[in-house]
Amino acid sequence: MRIFPDWLLLATALLPLGSLAAVSVSSSKLADSNISITPTSKNFEISAVSQGRFVTSADGTQIFADARGDPSKPAIVFIHGLGISAMSFDNVFNDPLWLRHVFLVRYDTRGHGRSDKPTTAAAWESQRIAEDFDAVVRSYGLHRPFVLGWSYGATHITDIMTFHPANYLSGIIYDAPQPRTTDFVFSPAVAAVAPGFTLTSNVTDFQATMIAFLNLCHPALEWTFYLACLGDALVQPRAVTEFLFSRTQSSDELFKAGKEDGSLPLLAIFGGDDQNIVKDLVLEIVEGWKDLSIVTIPGAQHFTFVSQPELFRKTVLNWVAGILSH
Numbered sequence: 261m262r263i264f265p266d267w268l269l270l271a272t273a274l275l276p277l278g279s280l281a282a283v284s285v286s287s288s289k290l291a292d293s294n295i296s297i298t299p300t301s302k303n304f305e306i307s308a309v310s311q312g313r314f315v316t317s318a319d320g321t322q323i324f325a326d327a328r329g330d331p332s333k334p335a336i337v338f339i340h341g342l343g344i345s346a347m348s349f350d351n352v353f354n355d356p357l358w359l360r361h362v363f364l365v366r367y368d369t370r371g372h373g374r375s376d377k378p379t380t381a382a383a384w385e386s387q388r389i390a391e392d393f394d395a396v397v398r399s400y401g402l403h404r405p406f407v408l409g410w411s412y413g414a415t416h417i418t419d420i421m422t423f424h425p426a427n428y429l430s431g432i433i434y435d436a437p438q439p440r441t442t443d444f445v446f447s448p449a450v451a452a453v454a455p456g457f458t459l460t461s462n463v464t465d466f467q468a469t470m471i472a473f474l475n476l477c478h479p480a481l482e483w484t485f486y487l488a489c490l491g492d493a494l495v496q497p498r499a500v501t502e503f504l505f506s507r508t509q510s511s512d513e514l515f516k517a518g519k520e521d522g523s524l525p526l527l528a529i530f531g532g533d534d535q536n537i538v539k540d541l542v543l544e545i546v547e548g549w550k551d552l553s554i555v556t557i558p559g560a561q562h563f564t565f566v567s568q569p570e571l572f573r574k575t576v577l578n579w580v581a582g583i584l585s586h
């Protein structure tokens with residue numbers, strides 16, 4: 261296990277990125293175009309325009325995906341957290357310093373944002389979640405991408421690894437993660453508001469829950485971003501939220517890839533000021549992972565990449581460069 265203390269993090273952040281040559285790219289040229297999202301009973305009747313594409317998962321569910329940068333560069337697929345959407349990674353995807361080094365891909369996981377929001381039990385089996393990722397990988401022609409799961413989004417990596425060998429990915433990045441649906445690694449403050457997530461009987465209490473939760477994620481979000489996150493909560497049927505909490509998965513294959521086979525590298529990032537995640541509970545889950553790097557970003561809230569965008573970028577890109585160089 262490699263643990264980066266803060267001083268080492270700051271030192272490595274200054275190192276050049278090895279083989280990842282700095283080439284400037286225009287983010288607007290190397291991006292999906294704007295498409296229409298038309299209301300259907302499957303997407304909860306939303307009607308909008310957004311930059312991205314729809315990819316079709318194995319069970320027919322339409323998944324909204326979006327990519328930026330040069331597809332010949334190493335790819336990182338970002339998976340957002342519970343109740344919000346890929347929109348939450350805007351500050352990363354709009355940052356040309358990321359695009360110099362990597363191809364960025366993100367998608368609204370089923371039940372979220374611009375994607376379809378199925379409410380049958382069959383749609384929430386572990387394999388369906390893995391198939392959504394596969395559809396994104398195929399659509400962009402990705403070869404052994406890195407995958408980054410933020411918060412509850414990290415649970416999807418457990419599904420992905422259940423249906424693929426370790427070498428399907430180049431590495432896993434856990435960012436302030438909940439690695440499995442079957443654990444609860446959140447703080448008592450989150451536990452206190454959690455029952456309100458699935459509330460359908462009282463609009464006032466539901467609103468109060470979402471606001472309290474978002475305040476815990478970061479106490480000083482820029483207003484339009486704050487509203488966008490709350491809007492994501494509003495476009496999710498509560499029946500979907502129920503499945504997100506209750507769905508089951510196995511972590512056997514994930515652990516085999518990391519703890520027995522040992523070929524799958526894992527970077528675990530934590531926010532030094534995260535009010536949501538109990539770091540020690542996550543460390544218990546990843547204990548025994550063979551190629552493990554742990555970084556705690558000083559001053560970072562649960563939204564690590566919003567709190568400390570530069571340290572976050574350097575942490576991820578330095579680690580990716582290190583993995584690719586051996």
Ligand SMILES: *[C@@H]1O[C@H](CO)[C@@H](O)[C@H](O)[C@H]1NC(C)=O
Nearest residue numbers: 288289291292293294310311
């Ligand atoms: C999509 O539309 C937005 C808003 O009109 C615009 O700023 C953006 O440049 C468009 N993107 C592409 C790739 O056409």
Ligand SMILES: *[C@@H]1O[C@H](CO)[C@@H](O)[C@H](O)[C@H]1NC(C)=O
Nearest residue numbers: 461462463464465466467468
């Ligand atoms: C909703 O909850 C609030 C606060 O808990 C309470 O004051 C209100 O009476 C509730 N409304 C209904 C319709 O139950």
